[in-house]
Amino acid sequence: MSLRNKVLILATALVVLAGVGIASVLHASSRADRKNQVQAGGPPVSAGQVSLAPDAGRRIVFRNMAWGPHRDELATVPAGDPSGPRTASGVKCLRFYAAGGTGVCLRAERGTVQTTYRAVVLDAHLKERAHYDVPGIPTRARVSPSGKLAAWTVFVGGDSYAGTNFSTRTAILDTHTGQLTKTLEDFTIERDGKTYHASDVNFWGVTFASDDRHFYATMATSGKTYLIRGDLETRRVTTLRTNLECPSLSPDGTRLAFKKRVPGLPSDAPWRLYVLDLTTMHETPLAEPRSVDDQLVWQDDKTVTYSLPGDYGADLYTLPADGTGKPHRLLTAGLAPAYLG
DSSP: OOHHHHHHHHHHHHHHHHHHHHHHHHHHHHHHHHHHHHHHHSOOEEEOOOOOOTTSOSEEEEEEOSSSTTTTEEEEEETTOTTSOEEEEEEEOSEEEEETTEEEEEEEEEOSSOEEEEEEEEOTTSOEEEEEEESSEEEEEEEOTTSSEEEEEEEEEOSOSSSSOOEEEEEEEETTTOOEEOOGGGSEEEETTEEEOOTTOEEEEEEEOTTSSEEEEEEEETTEEEEEEEETTTTEEEEEEESOEEEEEOTTSSEEEEEEEOTTSOTTSOEEEEEEETTTOOEEEOSOOSOOOSOOEESSSSEEEEEEOOTTSOEEEEEETTSOSOOEEEESSEEEEEEEO
């Protein structure tokens, strides 16, 4: 082969390689542009200071689900402008709740071999006060109105409430003394006026009364779910009624918002929302036609907030608590809200 032909072959190969390289760059650029368009279409998020202090103005603190560098961080918006620009804290949580200047953040600790989980108690400046290893995937978190008590639930078997093949572990912490109840399964159970024992008991979805002693939660056993009322001093829980999950106590302490399994609905979407009057024990169905797998949060004594799947993973909705009205999307790309101030 002549020197001229060798030069031509080499030149041709270089042109082909250059074309491949340019095509790769253009493809990567196109993908980046599409991703940036998705990010640009979401709510604006910027880094800043986030406070849990009760006197810092009426606002919502929640897990930001918008794509970008602040995804999964605790973020805040004014309660009066929930769709406005978000301030992100840099603190990442899978589940979160706050009240009385205290927060509880359930987070993943990602190691080189496996992922573990931790419950972190936060002060009003989002600084860690204490942390506790938890034995499974975080699913629920609550703080008492005063900030004195915190509770969390994790899956230790399974990863969904929709079926029956799951196991949970629920703990309650006194954030002032550090006393930790690792599992509510250690409490005495009273069912139908009699002490009850069973190996299949599970608890989840704690909500606290304002006295820092009593609480409500869900108990499951023998294929049924129960609303229970608990007493931290006597370490006793009492069943109140069946078929009630993830209760949330209203700010005035008179009602519980909850999800309820309704016969005839699909097995993977079995719930509808209700409110229970604790004086009359009358249930009111709420005007949400979709299945909601969440522990509701009260915006005030008249309105509840909850999450549903959305383009970014989850969106937050509000709904009147008296059965009237219709769902309203509060904000996109958000989860685990707490109303503060």
